[in-house]
Amino acid sequence: MSQTRTTRPPQPTTAALAEFASRLTTRQLDDVERREAARHLVDTLGACVAGAGQPVWRSAAGVLRELDLVGAARPVPIPGTTERGDVLHAAYLMAVACHALELDDGNREGSIHPGTVVVPAALALGHRLDSDGDDLIAAVVAGYEVAIALAEVLHPHAARRGFQTTPVAGVIGAAAACGRLLGLAPAEMESALGIAASSSAGLFAYLAGGGNIKKLHPAHAAREGVFAALLAAEGGVQGPRGVAEGPAGVFQAFAGLAGGPPAEPRRNALAVVRSYLKPYPACRHIHPAIDALLALRGEHGIDPAQVASINVGTYEAAMPHAALGWDTLPIAQLSFPYVVAVALQYGAVALPHFSDETRARPEIAALAAKVSVHADPVCCAAYPAHGPADVTIVMADGTRHQRYVAEPLGSPDLALSDAQLLEKFSISVAGLPRAADAGRMAAGLLGGAAPGVRALVHELLA
Structure with a gap:
């Protein structure tokens, strides 16, 4: 200290x-x-x-x-x-x-x-x-x-x-x-x-x-x-x-806060400590639902073709994303129906899943049509102190699988490990001519090294 x-x-x-x-x-x-x-x-x-x-x-x-x-x-x-x-x-x-x-x-x-x-x-x-x-x-x-x-x-x-x-x-x-x-x-x-x-x-x-x-x-x-x-x-x-x-x-x-900020004490931790890192390339509002879906898929061996409906309870701030389409990559990354369908279909949400080819696949459209999103009172009450989702999958035979996620992966209390962060970084910089050097620089930063700005940028140039 x-x-x-x-x-x-x-x-x-x-x-x-x-x-x-x-x-x-x-x-x-x-x-x-x-x-x-x-x-x-x-x-x-x-x-x-x-x-x-x-x-x-x-x-x-x-x-x-x-x-x-x-x-x-x-x-x-x-x-x-x-x-x-x-x-x-x-x-x-x-x-x-x-x-x-x-x-x-x-x-x-x-x-x-x-x-x-x-x-x-x-x-x-x-x-x-x-x-x-x-x-x-x-x-x-x-x-x-x-x-x-x-x-x-x-x-x-x-x-x-x-x-x-x-x-x-x-x-x-x-x-x-x-x-x-x-x-x-x-x-x-x-x-x-x-x-x-x-x-x-x-x-x-x-x-x-x-x-x-x-x-x-x-x-x-x-x-x-x-x-x-x-x-x-x-x-x-x-x-x-x-x-x-x-x-x-x-x-x-x-x-519209004419009287200035509400008289609330500031949180003790610095803002950078209270912030999250993303494990998935999609709007953060969708991440708790992704975590719930991936957990249910893994635990129950869910066959996407046998899913009858997917119901997502979320908080009010996330609702503008509830019915977005996926005709472009930027909008698909913000779309609850699309991202939920991808998570259930592939058991992952990664950049290749937002390609033109994947967005055009009929099985994704079919799953997305089964997604409904609503503002859940419990989730609304928890936000913004928490970022929850309550997901229920109903199978064709009537079986129901439910999972509530209070905090998505990457939150300060459920942080990505350094290894996960460095893997994300490695994938991001893989096309650079000095990708290996960039990876060592990133690992050094996590270890307490502090290269100057010019040296740092140099390792990241194409």
């Missing part, structure tokens, strides 16, 4: 968060906190490499290339590719890649994907600054803390108004991470958070069509978070103080 932290913010107010982010060092992190920061960094790096080159990434990169914002003369290399960008658009493309395949981490209480915003912003600016590994870890922890503390107040109120918390709060977390790399003083950090808040955005409208725009939400946030921190460091632009809790601030504008 290292030195005691004295600056943990007692409430998610702007000044307290700015003070925390500005003054945090790795010497203030205990072994668990530093280890979890490293685990989330490794996981996000793998997601960044895996997602680079996906169709939505190619589209964004193509536009930026035409605008001369990406090219060989640019300073910041982009993991998983041979591309380079300026600091803002390198962060942008890294964030698109991180979120492209639904592999990235998250925090349930805030319903936010922090890594896909915070880590790309810190990597891009850290490469420009030649930041060392300790500063990168501290920046990641600071960014997660700010983004998640705000998201935990916003959720579920912002979602009910149509806003996605990842870009709304994530841009402020990205600014915090970058402000920490720039060495901003607390007042400058609060200005950076205030500047970033004016770029908060992101609508849930993609659930009704245009699903791949979701992949750009973290990218917008990462880019604008970097820019906000740089503006604050330069000093000519001042962000408003108290931008989270003040009049017309983030809590009021996005969540």
Whole structure:
């Protein structure tokens, strides 16, 4: 255990968060906190490499290339590719890649994907600054803390108004991470958070069509978070103080909380410790149902062809995913019927199961048609403290198999092992020319090593 932290913010107010982010060092992190920061960094790096080159990434990169914002003369290399960008658009493309395949981490209480915003912003600016590994870890922890503390107040109120918390709060977390790399003083950090808040955005409208725009939400946030921190460091632009809790601030504008955050004590553990890692490339809301289905399939030797119905009880926040189709990969990864059918048919949920060929298979469509999803009172009462699902499979002969899952795999209390995390990372970076070196680098990070940002990125280039 290292030195005691004295600056943990007692409430998610702007000044307290700015003070925390500005003054945090790795010497203030205990072994668990530093280890979890490293685990989330490794996981996000793998997601960044895996997602680079996906169709939505190619589209964004193509536009930026035409605008001369990406090219060989640019300073910041982009993991998983041979591309380079300026600091803002390198962060942008890294964030698109991180979120492209639904592999990235998250925090349930805030319903936010922090890594896909915070880590790309810190990597891009850290490469420009030649930041060392300790500063990168501290920046990641600071960014997660700010983004998640705000998201935990916003959720579920912002979602009910149509806003996605990842870009709304994530841009402020990205600014915090970058402000920490720039060495901003607390007042400058609060200005950076205030500047970033004016770029908060992101609508849930993609659930009704245009699903791949979701992949750009973290990218917008990462880019604008970097820019906000740089503006604050330069000093000519001042962000408003108290931008989270003040009049017309983030809590009021996005969540309708005119009086600021509810008067609740903050959780003791840092946000990065309270966050999850994904074992499956699908929306996290579906993961507890996946765990239940895989357990039932294994225990009872269920033949998918003999299934009459699959009933899934979930919580209200997951219901927008209850009846989504699967005509595209991005929407299929968010679709309860499709992912449930895949889990039962194949006994696994992996990236190949979202291919065009698999999505067109009639046996998947037949199983998906047997899936019904409803808001279960017990699950609703448990969320967001827990992320449950109650799954019942009825067979053609009337036999019923039921399983309640209180917490999905990858949650802090049901964590992926280091071996599982490194296996996920290895699969994600398998196409790199230095994949073995990248794997050793990842293992070293989990063991406490802290390579500088430039050395770290170098191992991840195509």
